[in-house]
Amino acid sequence: xxNSESGLLTGKDAGLVLCLECNKVLQYEEPEEGCLLLxxxxxxxxxxxxxxxxxxxxxxxxxAVVLYFPxxxxxxxxxxxxxxxxxxxxxxGIIYFFKEGYYFVGxxxxxxxxxxxxxxxxxxxxxxxxIHFRWKRWLRHKTSxxxxxxxxxxxxxxxxxxxxxxxxxxxxxxxxxxxxxxAATYFTGVVIFTMLAAINFDSRLLWDAAD
Amino acid sequence: xxxxxxxxxxxxxxACDLLxxxxxxxxxxxxxxxxxxxxLYAPRNNSLNRTLALTITGLILFAPAxxxxxxxxxxxxxxxxxxxxxxxxxxxxxxxxxxxxxVMLTSLVIPLIKLxxxxxxxxxxxxxxxxxxxxxxFRTYLNLDEWGMLEVYMIGILVTIIKMYHMAHIHYxxxxxxFIGLLISTLGSSAAMxxxxxxxxxxxxxxxxxxxxxxxxxxxxxx
Numbered sequence: 001x002x003n004s005e006s007g008l009l010t011g012k013d014a015g016l017v018l019c020l021e022c023n024k025v026l027q028y029e030e031p032e033e034g035c036l037l038l039x040x041x042x043x044x045x046x047x048x049x050x051x052x053x054x055x056x057x058x059x060x061x062x063x064a065v066v067l068y069f070p071x072x073x074x075x076x077x078x079x080x081x082x083x084x085x086x087x088x089x090x091x092x093g094i095i096y097f098f099k100e101g102y103y104f105v106g107x108x109x110x111x112x113x114x115x116x117x118x119x120x121x122x123x124x125x126x127x128x129x130x131i132h133f134r135w136k137r138w139l140r141h142k143t144s145x146x147x148x149x150x151x152x153x154x155x156x157x158x159x160x161x162x163x164x165x166x167x168x169x170x171x172x173x174x175x176x177x178x179x180x181x182x183a184a185t186y187f188t189g190v191v192i193f194t195m196l197a198a199i200n201f202d203s204r205l206l207w208d209a210a211d
Numbered sequence: 212x213x214x215x216x217x218x219x220x221x222x223x224x225x226a227c228d229l230l231x232x233x234x235x236x237x238x239x240x241x242x243x244x245x246x247x248x249x250x251l252y253a254p255r256n257n258s259l260n261r262t263l264a265l266t267i268t269g270l271i272l273f274a275p276a277x278x279x280x281x282x283x284x285x286x287x288x289x290x291x292x293x294x295x296x297x298x299x300x301x302x303x304x305x306x307x308x309x310x311x312x313x314v315m316l317t318s319l320v321i322p323l324i325k326l327x328x329x330x331x332x333x334x335x336x337x338x339x340x341x342x343x344x345x346x347x348x349f350r351t352y353l354n355l356d357e358w359g360m361l362e363v364y365m366i367g368i369l370v371t372i373i374k375m376y377h378m379a380h381i382h383y384x385x386x387x388x389x390f391i392g393l394l395i396s397t398l399g400s401s402a403a404m405x406x407x408x409x410x411x412x413x414x415x416x417x418x419x420x421x422x423x424x425x426x427x428x429x430x431x432x433x434x
Contacts, residue, residue, distance in 0.1 A: 008246065009230045011223040014216045016230065018223040021350050022410045023252075025218040041414050042346040097374075105373045108366070143226050143247040154360050157317060161298075161360075161367030162374070164314050168293030168301040169284050170375065176286070180302055184310045192313065195357070207227040207247070 012048075012208065019046045050202035054128060060197035061124045064190050068117060071186035077163055078181045087181055090114065090159060112158040113187075120149050120156075120194045127206060136210040146203050153195040160188055224249055258405035263333040265403060269326045269396035276393040277319055279386030281368060286379040294386055295319060295364070317360040322397060325359050328352040329400060336412050339419040346413055356401065361394050 011017060017028035017037075021044035028048060031037045037046045075087035088096070090113050097106030123145050129135075130142060163180045170178040222233050227247040236242050238256035243249070255261070276295070283292035293301075295318055302311035332349045335342065368390070372381060 010228040011230050012228055014221075014230050016216060016218055016221070016223060018225055018228070020225055021353065022346070023222070023225065023407065024410070024414075025221055025223055027218055041410060042350050044350055102373060105370055109370065139227075140247050143249065147226070147249065150357070154317075154357055155363055155366075157313075157360055157363050158367050158370065160310060160314060161318070161364050162370050164298040164302055164310075165281075165293065165367060165371045166374070167305070168297045169282055169291055169371065170379070171291045172284075172286050172289045175289070176378075179305055180307050180310065184302075184307055188310045188313050199357075203226045203247075204228040207229075 010207070010211075017046055017048055019044055020050075049204060049208075050200060053200055053202040053205060054131065056200040057124060057197050058128060060193050060200060061121060061128070064117075064121055064193040064197065067186045067189040067193065068121065071183050071190050072114075074183035074186065075181040076159065076183040076187065077166070078179050080177045080179075082175065089183065090187070093159075109159060109162075112155050116152050116156050117190050117194060120153060120198070123149050124194070124197050124201065127201070131205055131209045134209050139206060139210055142206055143203050146198065146201065146206075149194075150198045153191070153198055156191040156194075157188070160184060160191070222251060224251060252407045253405075254408060255403055255405040258403055258408055259333060259337055261403035262329065262400050263337055265396045265400035266326055266330045266333060269393055269400060270330060272389050272393040272396065273323060273326065276386060276389035279389060280384040281386040281390060282372070283382040283384055284375055284379040285382070292382075292384060295390070317358060318364045321355050322359040322361050322393075325352055325355050326397065326400070328355075329404070332409065336409060339417060341413065341416050349409060349413070353406065359397070361390075361397055365390070365394050 011025070011028075015028050017026050018024070019026060019039035019042060022039060022042035024039055024041045026037075026039065026046060029037070038044070039046050072090055074089065076090050077088050077093065079086045079088065090109075094106055094110045094114070097103075097109065127142055127146060163178075163184055166178040167180055170176065216230070220233055222231050223229070224231065224244040224247060226249040227244060229244060229246045231244070231251075234242060236252065236254050238254050241253040242251040244251055278294055278296055280292035280294050283290055285291075299311045299314040299318070302314060328348045329352055332345065332352065335345050368387070375381060
């Protein structure tokens, strides 16, 4: 037992466990069958590691990958102009901004809607593989990447909020009106499932695997 | 030797499980894990009062920010305005139920629940009262944290403005300014909130000052 290579002691080595809800350090005792270890300070369930973390993260990230295709291929927005409907996908919206010369807004939406979801999905899969194959390098970078994935996850909702606002603000009768289209549902699903995947992952497993 | 570690004198890194000696930090300094660079804690100055003030401000601005029109668009003589509540009602009417519910949760329901819970937690701690549900309320607040997305919505409003800038004339309505105020107070309250200090208060339960009956009250409340 112990991390002899680096000489560093972990909670696992010392028989201690952290309550992830209130950050209290507890003496770890394996609870009896059918019992749970509860944190005396905040009442939360304390697990040695998040339960079924890897299986749950895989399931959620695979769901996100499946939803990613319709989210990008189906139209996200429907614009009616003089009675004729025009559908546009997320990519069409970004191209529109770049053509009109709004490079900054174009880049913001490109980042939030295309790059962030791809980065999140690839990042989480990379980390899961890293545990599976016990890759011991870049642990610190992978932990930072996971923190970053958790932080940026919510920003992908940007496009959904924009469509919701345009739908109510741009409604000039026959002249022009904007509403959401089918990809909005799939895209919201991608954001939710990638966020859940990041939450369910326990980054301590990454360090355990390297010991 | 490993069995003699006192759990109250050490901390564990939540991201890499490294065992570290508990050190104190001055306000607005951060303690960082030496192995994985995760921020472990960062004490805040006068955290309780600042959080309470910002939470109350946020709650006052909440209703006008969500119900009053944000913007008015004017094109070919037709005006159209909309509020946050109308933005997800519109999606709901068009049959995008899942999107509508998620927009409603992330832009209205969760930010409101968060502010309400934080008000209860800070008021209780300020008045030195420790009801049974207090740890639950604070835990729920912390777990909901990333699901409230007011700042993302704010950027959404800005993108909408830029998108429509040359197509329509845009007026900024009262709801827009209230929303900015709500955003600032919500972000401020979570920045001022000192999670570790709050948990320590709940554990040690400091008594009210100048109240000789407090000890009895506390004993009665928790049996």
